[in-house]
Amino acid sequence: GIQVEQSPPDLILQEGANSTLRCNFSDSVNNLQWFHQNPWGQLINLFYIPSGTKQNGRLSATTVATERYSLLYISSSQTTDSGVYFCAVGKYNNNDMRFGAGTRLTVKP
Amino acid sequence: DTEVTQTPKHLVMGMTNKKSLKCEQHMGHRAMYWYKQKAKKPPELMFVYSYEKLSINESVPSRFSPECPNSSLLNLHLHALQPEDSALYLCASSQDRHDSYNEQFFGPGTRLTVL
Numbered sequence A: 001g002i003q004v005e006q007s008p009p010d011l012i013l014q015e016g017a018n019s020t021l022r023c024n025f026s027d028s029v030n031n032l033q034w035f036h037q038n039p040w041g042q043l044i045n046l047f048y049i050p051s052g053t054k055q056n057g058r059l060s061a062t063t064v065a066t067e068r069y070s071l072l073y074i075s076s077s078q079t080t081d082s083g084v085y086f087c088a089v090g091k092y093n094n095n096d097m098r099f100g101a102g103t104r105l106t107v108k109p
Numbered sequence B: 001d002t003e004v005t006q007t008p009k010h011l012v013m014g015m016t017n018k019k020s021l022k023c024e025q026h027m028g029h030r031a032m033y034w035y036k037q038k039a040k041k042p043p044e045l046m047f048v049y050s051y052e053k054l055s056i057n058e059s060v061p062s063r064f065s066p067e068c069p070n071s072s073l074l075n076l077h078l079h080a081l082q083p084e085d086s087a088l089y090l091c092a093s094s095q096d097r098h099d100s101y102n103e104q105f106f107g108p109g110t111r112l113t114v115l
Helices: none
Strands: A004-007 A010-014 A019-025 A031-037 A043-048 A052-056 A059-064 A069-074 A083-090 A103-108 B004-007 B010-013 B018-025 B031-037 B044-050 B053-057 B064-070 B073-079 B087-094 B110-114
Touching (some): A019 A031, A019 A103, A031 A069, B004 B087, B018 B087, B031 B073, B044 B073, B053 B064
Parallel strands (some): A010 A103, B010 B110
Antiparallel strands (some): A031 A043, A059 A069, A083 A103, B031 B044, B031 B087, B064 B073
């Protein structure tokens, strides 16, 4: 199956700082999603981005499918950005989506 | 509407109990999923239903029994669970398109404790 690696595993920031989270995957993929899991366990969809670049407010993401990686950028971080960020990937021919181990982000006031 | 609902939010059960988890979506999605998430780990796929038929079973023990009564509902029947089955159980749905856009949307989860 596809291997998904996320880095860094943990990240501690001061409020207002910027950060970049990385997701590497071992095979070509057709589906790639970034999620934020809040402290109550809810997985919140951030981006559906199998290729290209998207922006949503302070967050943006870029996927370079040919080089098998995706980046999530968080600018001007806020304490509410704390939580775990997951990258998940899959292929068109099945619904088997694989998650990376996640990046645990802590934003301090 | 991109909402997936799950009930109950919390469940405590003994090892001899039988209980069920429920999931519902009204987005017209034709694929529904069960994931299991242990503390400080990523979600792991358990089952996938595609057009109300079981399409993926990730070698899950038979004490977990999924059911898809219709395209909007997904159940997970639990029987004779072990304490190590305690986890957050997440339901998701997607359009089940195999040519393009197939974004998954997750419910809030059921936090299960087995005593």
